[in-house]
Amino acid sequence: MNVQQAPALKLHGFDVSNYYNMLKLAMDLKGIKYDPVLVYPNQTPEFLKISPMGKVPALQTEQGVLVETNIIMEYLDALVPEKRLFPEDSYGKARVQELVKMVELYLELPARRCHTEAFFGVPVADLTKQEVKRALLNGIQGIARVASFSPYIAGDKISAADIMFLYSADLASAVARKLFDIDLLEQAPGAKALMEMLNEIPEVQKIAADRQAATPAFHQYLAKAFAKK
Numbered sequence: 001m002n003v004q005q006a007p008a009l010k011l012h013g014f015d016v017s018n019y020y021n022m023l024k025l026a027m028d029l030k031g032i033k034y035d036p037v038l039v040y041p042n043q044t045p046e047f048l049k050i051s052p053m054g055k056v057p058a059l060q061t062e063q064g065v066l067v068e069t070n071i072i073m074e075y076l077d078a079l080v081p082e083k084r085l086f087p088e089d090s091y092g093k094a095r096v097q098e099l100v101k102m103v104e105l106y107l108e109l110p111a112r113r114c115h116t117e118a119f120f121g122v123p124v125a126d127l128t129k130q131e132v133k134r135a136l137l138n139g140i141q142g143i144a145r146v147a148s149f150s151p152y153i154a155g156d157k158i159s160a161a162d163i164m165f166l167y168s169a170d171l172a173s174a175v176a177r178k179l180f181d182i183d184l185l186e187q188a189p190g191a192k193a194l195m196e197m198l199n200e201i202p203e204v205q206k207i208a209a210d211r212q213a214a215t216p217a218f219h220q221y222l223a224k225a226f227a228k229k
Contacts, residue, residue: 009034013056015214018108018167019069020057021207025163026073028203030083034059040221070100073160085160096154099146099161106139108168111175118175120222133180136172140187149190151197158198165191166198 011027011034013020027034039047043054051058051067059066059075066072073085086093114132116122147153153161169185176184185191198204 008062010037010060011035012037012039012050012058012060014038014040014218015207015210016218017056018171021211022069022163022167023057023059023072023076024207024210025166025203026076026085026160028207029158030076030080030085032076032080040218070097070104070160070164073100073163085163087157087159092154096159096161099143099154099159100164102139102143102146103161103164103168106142107136107172108164110135110139111168111172114175114179115171118178120226122226129179132175133182136176136180136184137182137187140169140172140184140191144188144191147188147190149188149194151190151194153194162194162198166195166204169195 009027009032011020011023013023013036015021015024037060039056041055048054050060050065053067055067057067057069057072059072061075066075077085086096110132113128114124117124117129147161148155150156152158153165169191173184176182185195199208
C-alpha cells in the first residue's frame with residue numbers, strides 16, 4: 001500500500017481502546033502515516049491541553065488537535081480523499097454518518113455502562129444491567145432495519161460505519177453474552193458474516209495482535225486506577 005504524504009500527524013491513545021483502534025484502521029486503510037503516542041485517559045493539566053476531556057483518541061495535526069472519532073474520520077477523508085470512508089454523494093455520506101451515530105449511540109455507549117462487570121469483574125447495579133440489556137436489543141434491531149449488509153453495513157464498499165461497527169459490536173456482543181446470555185448479532189441478519197469478513201482484513205488482524213500485546217500493560221494501569229478509588 002502506498003503511504004500518503006500528509007501533514008505530520010500524532011495519534012494519542014493506547015492499543016486496547018476501541019476508539020483508538022477505529023482511527024488506526026481508518027488511517028491504515030487509507031495509507032496515512034502517523035506517529036503513535038501512548039497515553040491512557042487522564043486528567044493531568046498536560047494532557048487536558050491536548051484532549052479537553054482527558055479522553056483518547058486525540059489526533060494532533062499541524063493546525064491543532066481533534067478529539068471526536070467520527071469527526072476525525074471525516075477529517076481524514078478530506079485530508080486524503082483516496083479510499084474514502086464516507087461516500088462523496090450527499091445521501092450516501094449522510095447514510096454512513098447515520099449508521100456511525102446509531103452504532104455509537106445504541107450499541108457502544110449502552111454496552112460501555114457494563115464494561116466494568118463484563119470485563120473486569122467490578123459489579124454494576126441490577127437496574128443498570130436491565131437498562132443496558134433493553135438498550136442493546138433495541139439498538140441492534142434498529143440498526144438492522146437501516147443497514148444493508150450487502151456485504152458491508154452500508155453497501156458494497158467498506159466505510160466508516162463498518163469501522164465503528166467492528167470495534168463497537170465486538171464489545172457489545174461480549175457484554176450481551178457474558179451478562180445476559182444473548183447472542184446480540186443474531187438479532188441482525190448479516191451482522192455475523194460482516195464481522196467475519198472484517199476480521200479477515202490484514203490491517204484488522206495486525207490491530208488485534210497489537211491489542212493483545214498491549215493488554216497486560218493496560219490491566220496494570222487499571223489495577224492502579226481502581227486501587228486509588
